[in-house]
Structure formats: C-alpha cells, structure tokens
Amino acid sequence: GPPPPPPAAADLDASASGLRTAASHMDAATVSALLDAGLEMDEATTDAAFWAVVKAVDRAEAEDQPLSADVPRMLHHVFDADMRHLLRREKLTTNLTCMQPELSGIEAAAHNINYVLDDSTMAELPLVEGRKCQKGRCCDACSRNVFPTFATPAETDLETFPGLAQFTFNDLETVAASTILQFVRLIERVRRAIAHEYGLPLAHVLSVQAYSRKYVAGTTQTGGGGSEGDSVTLHTDEETHGNYHYSSVIYLNTQGEDFEGGDFIFNDPRTDGDDAEDADDEEPPPRGAAAPADDAAAADADDEVWLLGDEFADEGDDGDEFLSPEMKARLASLGDDDDEGAVMTAASLAESRRRARKLTPFHPSRGAAVVFSSGWENMHEVHKITSGTRYAVPCFFTTEPVPEAAYDEMHTGKPQTDEDAADDWLHLLLAHRRETPLEAMGRVKELLMKWHYLCTPRSEH
Numbered sequence: 001g002p003p004p005p006p007p008a009a010a011d012l013d014a015s016a017s018g019l020r021t022a023a024s025h026m027d028a029a030t031v032s033a034l035l036d037a038g039l040e041m042d043e044a045t046t047d048a049a050f051w052a053v054v055k056a057v058d059r060a061e062a063e064d065q066p067l068s069a070d071v072p073r074m075l076h077h078v079f080d081a082d083m084r085h086l087l088r089r090e091k092l093t094t095n096l097t098c099m100q101p102e103l104s105g106i107e108a109a110a111h112n113i114n115y116v117l118d119d120s121t122m123a124e125l126p127l128v129e130g131r132k133c134q135k136g137r138c139c140d141a142c143s144r145n146v147f148p149t150f151a152t153p154a155e156t157d158l159e160t161f162p163g164l165a166q167f168t169f170n171d172l173e174t175v176a177a178s179t180i181l182q183f184v185r186l187i188e189r190v191r192r193a194i195a196h197e198y199g200l201p202l203a204h205v206l207s208v209q210a211y212s213r214k215y216v217a218g219t220t221q222t223g224g225g226g227s228e229g230d231s232v233t234l235h236t237d238e239e240t241h242g243n244y245h246y247s248s249v250i251y252l253n254t255q256g257e258d259f260e261g262g263d264f265i266f267n268d269p270r271t272d273g274d275d276a277e278d279a280d281d282e283e284p285p286p287r288g289a290a291a292p293a294d295d296a297a298a299a300d301a302d303d304e305v306w307l308l309g310d311e312f313a314d315e316g317d318d319g320d321e322f323l324s325p326e327m328k329a330r331l332a333s334l335g336d337d338d339d340e341g342a343v344m345t346a347a348s349l350a351e352s353r354r355r356a357r358k359l360t361p362f363h364p365s366r367g368a369a370v371v372f373s374s375g376w377e378n379m380h381e382v383h384k385i386t387s388g389t390r391y392a393v394p395c396f397f398t399t400e401p402v403p404e405a406a407y408d409e410m411h412t413g414k415p416q417t418d419e420d421a422a423d424d425w426l427h428l429l430l431a432h433r434r435e436t437p438l439e440a441m442g443r444v445k446e447l448l449m450k451w452h453y454l455c456t457p458r459s460e461h
Helices: 009-024 028-036 043-062 070-087 105-117 177-198 325-332 346-355 404-408 418-430 437-455
Strands: 092-096 099-101 127-129 142-147 206-210 213-216 232-235 246-251 259-261 264-269 357-362 369-373 380-382 385-398
Touching: 009 028, 009 043, 028 070, 043 070, 043 177, 043 418, 070 177, 070 418, 070 437, 142 177, 177 206, 177 246, 177 369, 177 385, 177 418, 177 437, 206 437, 404 437, 418 437
Parallel strands: none
Antiparallel strands: 092 142, 099 127, 142 369, 206 385, 213 385, 232 380, 246 369, 246 385, 259 385, 264 357, 264 380
16 A cells, blocks of 8 residues: 655654653653654753753762663663764764884884884884774774864853863762763763774774863873873874774863864874975864865964974074973084084974974864874874863773673673663762772773673663
8 A cells, every 4th residue: 555644743743842751751761662663862852861861860869779770771862862963963084094003023112112202203103004903803994083063062061061171980979970971971972983983883892091181281291191281292092002993082172262272283294295385375274173184284384283392483483492401412413514514403303394294283172073093194292282271081992802701700790681781870980989099990990891881772782
C-alpha cells in the first residue's frame, strides 16, 4: 500500500514539546522512547536534559542517596545530541601528511635531551612520512580542525560553571556538580569529534589528560602542563607523551577582550610554494578562525612566534636583553664572515628561523576549539600573552587499549548495568569527598580507563 502520510505539524510540535517536558522532568524512559521513534533533541531540549541531571545529582547528594540509573541514561542522550549539533556547526579542516621522526634509538634520545635545552631543535628535527602512534590504533590520516563554535556561550559561562577555568579531575571536593558534569560533557564532545574525524571506533578513543589551564601575562611556567605561564614553547604532543595520539584545546575566553597576544600557532616547514617575502603583507585571519594552512602570508608581523620565546616589535630592539648569558655567548660565536665581523643577534636569528617556517595562527575566542592529530605534522606553540589572562582546556587522547587485567584489578571493574554506571559516576566524579593525593590519582586513573563505559550505553560497550 501507499506509505503513511507524514505527521502533521501540530503532531510534530506536540511530540517535540513532550520530549522537552520529559527531558526537563528527568523521565529517561519517555525520552528514550521518543528518540527511538525518530525524534531528536534540539539544543534547548538537550540543555534541559543536562540541567535535569544536575538537579538529580544535587538532590541525591542532599538526601545522601545513591544516584539513579536514569543519570547515566540521560547523560548518554545529552552526549549523543551534542555530537549531532556539533556536526551541523562550522568546521575548518586542513588535511595533512602524517609525519614522524626519522631518528630512532640513541639518536632520538639525544634529540630529546637537546629539545629540553633548546626548543629550536624541534623545528630542525628530520622527519619522514608516516604515523608513529606508539602502541595505538590510529588511522593513517592526519589533519587539523578548527571549530569556531565548538561550545555555546552558555556552555562556557564561568559564572554558571564556577571553577570551570581552574578545573582538574584531581581536586573535585568543592567543585559544583554542574561544573564537573559540564567539563565531562565538553571532553566527551571532543572524544566523539575525534572518532568521527578520523573514522575510529569510539571505544578506541580514550582521554588520558584533560584540565583547565590559566595563562597569565608576565608569568613563567614552573611545573608541568597545568602550571601558569604566559606562553608555550614549540613542541609536538606525541613527543612529549608517546601515548598522546590526538589533541584538542577548547577556549574559555576571547583574545582582544580578556587578554592580548596568546595566539595558538601551528609551526610548519616552508615548502617551495610558500612565499616568505610576502608573509608580512596580508591581513591576519578573524578571531576564532585559523589562517589557511596553504597561505603563509596569514602570519603577519603581530602573529609571529619567535622560537627564542619573545617578540621584537621595535626596529631598534635586538632582543638580546631577553637572553641568558649562555645564549648570548652562543649567538656571539655565530658571527658573520663579512669584513665588518657582524655578530648575529636574537632578532636576526629569529628572523632567519621565521623565514624557514610557516606560522599559521589561530586567534582564540570563547567557545572555539582546535582538534588535531598529535604527531609531528602538527608542531605548535602559544604566542606570549602580553596582557590579561587566557583560559583554555587542553585535552589529550590515546588509542592505546587498556589491558583487560587493569579492569580485573579494580574494586568493581567495568559497569555491567546502568546502576553500576551510576555508582561509578558518583564514586569517580560526584562524591565530593576529601582525598589524599594518592587516592585522587588512583580515582582519576580508574575514571579515565572507564571513560567509554561511563559515557556510552551498554549497547556500545
């Protein structure tokens, strides 16, 4: 017979209204049934579902009750809807040839030592085509992706989500449940974006590190990646950690409004088609967008990152006041062979290096994100912040499988039911208990290994 007529607009409106009502009332069973019938949660309904989960979590804590199994069920719907919404937003993709170091063994170890002492050796590292992907299951395609609107203004509101700009999984005792859940929501969105971009099974992509980072003008990084500083030196994520296979940075505030400087820079070798002479003549890209990777001119004078770590804005400034005595001596030993015996300065060295590299700046804006493969095809750095404070969320993902024995050693192992998953959400994220550093480290390790099982329904395990 003929196909049934399409539902009337009034019926669709009623169904959509019913879906939003069910989501707002934490009615996971009705939401599941309506979604199975073909409805989709729009952004308003998705946010209603998220806040219904927050209320349910807060209520359970206030009443000292276990979390309902509807908490993970509703969160799974939120995560699914978030990904559908993201796929409809603008994405700027540059496909790249995967690269890895030509060196190996003792030579590679020697390079790593030199890189710690002088980051310019990273730019000079001999590379060959191919994906290293240590112990992982990466695909053989590499790229860099810019999402001008990865998250909405409401999702990155630092008043709505207190503590989002200083978030770490290791210290959750006083962090609001809404902030914890929102941070997980953003990281899960990145994980799904990576799986989609690179054609990977979602179960193969696991978060291994995610935190909020504060960059403050005039400060120097003194510890690991999460410490404050006003810049980030040239590096490759997979070289810093062998199991970092895919990377992302989400931005929580905007250049030009909250801080100055602080561009994220992709730093590539120039090719024969790149014209270094024209590099200073073009306009920079708009905020929240990356310069085209095939246009070296997009890095104008204000966007250049000197591999020595500083800009030289004035013509009469040779930059040597920024250098250590050791680096000054090193530069002095590189005197030119002309009759005047000119000595190379920091500025001239930086200029010569710039001419050999193609710098593609991304101007951070609130809610934007960059997502990219973590290999040597995506060397990058962060331009020095000249004023203000820049907030961002770096996150790193691996495709290295978790040994099954690791789950066997856990107290509860993989969740087998939605009730198990709810217990894990509470124990690993939402319990608001005081911990020793050792206890926190163990909890976070278990959280990251179980991430896929917490953030997807059992049918996808």
